[in-house]
Amino acid sequence: NAGVTQTPKFRVLKTGQSMTLLCAQDMNHEYMYWYRQDPGMGLRLIHYSVGEGTTAKGEVPDGYNVSRLKKQNFLLGLESAAPSQTSVYFCASSYPGQKGYTFGSGTRLTVV
Amino acid sequence: AQSVTQPDIHITVSEGASLELRCNYSYGATPYLFWYVQSPGQGLQLLLKYFSGDTLVQGIKGFEAEFKRSQSSFNLRKPSVHWSDAAEYFCAVHGSGNTGKLIFGQGTTLQVKP
Numbered sequence: 001n002a003g004v005t006q007t008p009k010f011r012v013l014k015t016g017q018s019m020t021l022l023c024a025q026d027m028n029h030e031y032m033y034w035y036r037q038d039p040g041m042g043l044r045l046i047h048y049s050v051g052e053g054t055t056a057k058g059e060v061p062d063g064y065n066v067s068r069l070k071k072q073n074f075l076l077g078l079e080s081a082a083p084s085q086t087s088v089y090f091c092a093s094s095y096p097g098q099k100g101y102t103f104g105s106g107t108r109l110t111v112v
Numbered sequence: 113a114q115s116v117t118q119p120d121i122h123i124t125v126s127e128g129a130s131l132e133l134r135c136n137y138s139y140g141a142t143p144y145l146f147w148y149v150q151s152p153g154q155g156l157q158l159l160l161k162y163f164s165g166d167t168l169v170q171g172i173k174g175f176e177a178e179f180k181r182s183q184s185s186f187n188l189r190k191p192s193v194h195w196s197d198a199a200e201y202f203c204a205v206h207g208s209g210n211t212g213k214l215i216f217g218q219g220t221t222l223q224v225k226p
Contacts, residue, residue, distance in 0.1 A: 043216040105155040
């Protein structure tokens, strides 16, 4: 009964490094989302997926890539981290008709 | 395009006082609306949601919200604020289409004075 699990919870990267954030859900949800949260900006959608093997761009996709090879996992990648990507990242999932999300607890990423 | 505006970035109220957080949305059809709360360093928790029917919606922790179509608003209220209500509050609208996307407002930070 874990819900949505994000790993890692905290990470510090140097500019130019790469990393992958993992989101895993055990609710058999079709839809998954990655958001970033910045002060005064609310939550902005980076990428989302409506099913295994499908992904789509959200509001702020530049500098990020995603993959959904398995239904339960949604990976967010940063190929070359920049200080502007310092943020708190939230993953969420839902199913068709749910109209609302189950959120993960977030990943705090700092790029120095 | 759908959008959500929370006009107040920061609000301070005294403990025991009433609270109203404003939310305005832009959406062509009947919206699905949400309020989430985020305590410091925590994830987001759903307070309440409106899909249809009664325009006054009750949520957890003593919160309620009223949907007013004529004003495109979905304001969050609480009659008596507790110190533990200090947090950031987000209003969201369910986007169009079948992707399940939520569009969030900028958030309102609530500070509670003793």
